[in-house]
Amino acid sequence: MAKIRQARPPVQTDREASNAEQRAFQTAADKPGAAAPSGLAHPEIRAEDDAEGMLRPRSLNEFLGQRALKENLGIFIKAARERKEALDHLFLIGPPGLGKTTLAQVVAGELGVDFVHTIAPAMEKAKDLVGILTSVTDKTVFFIDEIHRLKPAIEEMLYIAMEDYEIDWIIGQGPGARTMRLPIKPFTLIGATTKAGNVASPLISRFGITCHFSFYEQADVEDIVRRSAGIFKVKIDDDAAARLAKSSRGTPRVVNRLLRRMRDFAQAWHEQTITKKVVEEGLKRLEIDELGLERHDRDILRMIIERYKGGPVGAETLAISIGESIETLEDYYEPFLIQAGLIQRTPRGRMVTALAYEHLKLSRDRAGPEEPRLF
Ligand SMILES: Nc1ncnc2c1ncn2[C@@H]1O[C@H](COP(=O)(O)OP(=O)(O)O)[C@@H](O)[C@H]1O
Numbered sequence: 001m002a003k004i005r006q007a008r009p010p011v012q013t014d015r016e017a018s019n020a021e022q023r024a025f026q027t028a029a030d031k032p033g034a035a036a037p038s039g040l041a042h043p044e045i046r047a048e049d050d051a052e053g054m055l056r057p058r059s060l061n062e063f064l065g066q067r068a069l070k071e072n073l074g075i076f077i078k079a080a081r082e083r084k085e086a087l088d089h090l091f092l093i094g095p096p097g098l099g100k101t102t103l104a105q106v107v108a109g110e111l112g113v114d115f116v117h118t119i120a121p122a123m124e125k126a127k128d129l130v131g132i133l134t135s136v137t138d139k140t141v142f143f144i145d146e147i148h149r150l151k152p153a154i155e156e157m158l159y160i161a162m163e164d165y166e167i168d169w170i171i172g173q174g175p176g177a178r179t180m181r182l183p184i185k186p187f188t189l190i191g192a193t194t195k196a197g198n199v200a201s202p203l204i205s206r207f208g209i210t211c212h213f214s215f216y217e218q219a220d221v222e223d224i225v226r227r228s229a230g231i232f233k234v235k236i237d238d239d240a241a242a243r244l245a246k247s248s249r250g251t252p253r254v255v256n257r258l259l260r261r262m263r264d265f266a267q268a269w270h271e272q273t274i275t276k277k278v279v280e281e282g283l284k285r286l287e288i289d290e291l292g293l294e295r296h297d298r299d300i301l302r303m304i305i306e307r308y309k310g311g312p313v314g315a316e317t318l319a320i321s322i323g324e325s326i327e328t329l330e331d332y333y334e335p336f337l338i339q340a341g342l343i344q345r346t347p348r349g350r351m352v353t354a355l356a357y358e359h360l361k362l363s364r365d366r367a368g369p370e371e372p373r374l375f
């Protein structure tokens with residue numbers, strides 16, 4: 001049986017720890033070791049992450065939606081298996097919660113190889129990478145999450161490793177130092193990022209396969225929620241699943257989180273089944289509207305409208321105004337607000353659309369006219 005393990009060292013600096021805290025809400029399952037069945041679980045993993053691990057699809061068949069991406073990948077995996085070669089390096093791009101980590105594990109499972117998981121900022125020094133690459137087994141899937149945050153020295157070492165399955169190791173110091181090339185086992189690097197724009201092009205060019213994740217379609221999210229309910233052994237009506245899917249931002253992680261809350265509500269209200277009524281009442285209590293916006297999303301829109309007259313406002317200014325880091329704004333909130341047609345990115349900054357005014361039931365006058373009117 002192939003094994004899953006978390007690459008050492010997961011040691012975090014203080015800055016990392018505070019970043020991790022900031023992101024804890026949106027990338028709960030992303031913590032190194034979140035899915036590791038071994039004793040290597042990360043101390044920061046919370047109970048809900050375990051629930052997420054439980055829901056994680058284990059095979060391509062269980063991995064719902066993203067049809068085109070899955071079909072192609074299935075072909076590449078089969079071909080690599082038949083040739084008894086390591087799969088080409090794989091680059092996964094997409095907003096949080098869409099299944100990048102899950103897919104990386106599924107690929108390892110389908111290939112029948114070991115899975116090693118790390119997060120780019122956890123590798124501080126070149127020797128951390130050397131330690132991992134020299135100890136992996138043949139054809140291992142080595143998953144680096146948040147690959148846009150790799151340190152340059154590590155990135156350069158990775159280039160040679162990816163291309164030639166070799167690493168440069170510097171021995172000694174000063175004038176006596178020399179470089180030794182060490183062969184390593186063939187492996188598949190899977191890099192995941194929410195920010196493809198921040199990944200250096202020499203690194204991108206070394207990935208043979210690129211997968212872009214898009215938000216899931218309604219029908220796929222419904223399938224996911226029904227599958228998860230099955231695993232939790234809770235009953236959910238079809239119209240309740242549909243209603244829940246509608247408010248889930250096309251994101252599996254979100255629908256699973258909402259399902260857990262609905263399970264709580266159903267239990268509290270002594271309902272045997274999660275009905276549409278439970279979902280509607282539950283979502284109201286969570287202040288999640290029919291577009292899937294939470295209070296904070298609406299606050300962002302309202303802020304742009306009320307303080308910045310609908311925009312444009314620079315991302316940094318906006319992030320400060322709403323008390324979020326720019327990463328959280330850009331990675332978590334914005335992609336969906338853009339996809340839902342509520343805000344637009346322009347060269348001068350973010351602007352709300354007419355739909356945002358409509359959704360919040362605000363008139364444009366409330367924000368003040370853009371040009372001073374004379375009459
Ligand atoms: N295609 C899918 N089918 C079913 N469940 C999924 C799928 N993709 C993701 N999930 C669920 O959503 C959760 C979040 O996925 P994850 O892979 O951690 O997202 P990402 O790494 O992109 O942030 C997983 O725990 C899994 O249960």
Ligand SMILES: [Mg+2]
Pocket residue numbers: 029030097100101102145192
């Ligand atoms: Mg992830």
